[in-house]
Amino acid sequence: MATGERPLSPHLQVYRWQITMLLSITHRITGVGLSVGALVLTYWLAAAAYGPGAFERAQSFLNSWFGILLLLGWTFAIFFHLCNGIRHLFWDAGSGFEMSQVRASGWAVIIASVGLTVLVWAIGFGMMGGA
């Protein structure tokens, strides 16, 4: 197939950035990121099945600075993907297609996912520090 000679549509970089395209690609990036998270979940559950020693190592890995970074990224990814996923489901049901609604729901997703991430970590640290 001679794909080289076909006319190309303008490349992505000629477009001005808009919230709609930012959220669209972030949904995909968080989907792939959460798939990496599923590997970490597999490791954590397997470590628990292996025994107390392995589980302790898994817990202290997740409590290291790198583990905390992963968990922080995972928390934001799941909240973003979840909120934006609900936005997708509303579209699938046929509502929210006006451009003004699409932008408003997009901002709502950003605010909600950042807010929920901060909230969960505040509760988490509160429980550890307060305990």
Place this chain on the structure above:
Amino acid sequence: MGMQSDLARVRHLGSAKEGTHHWWAQRLTAIALVPLSLWFIWQAISLGGLDWVAYKAWISHPANTLLMVMFVVAVFHHMQLGLQVVVEDYVHGEGAKITLLVLNKLLAVLLGGSCILSILKVAFGG
């Protein structure tokens, strides 16, 4: 008047030969994941600093065993469907595409299965 041939209309399956099944399964698992992942996050906050004995007590509770298994099934099914779309979008060589799609399915079943086994082993183990 439709744009489809008679055969396509009879089969109702479209060019991917599987109709709306993939799309529908992706939405169903997404809906299931809304409550399940909120539940998991809520549980994970309190499990953060726990040791194995506390984990065993938690996972042995029947409601937690069941919900964890359901969460894992939904995550791996949804993930497999989602990654399939990503592969289909970006990988154009037929050989590489088929290889990755098969790998995606096998790994999802293997890893999802091992998660379930890990959950049940601690939940029912002595």
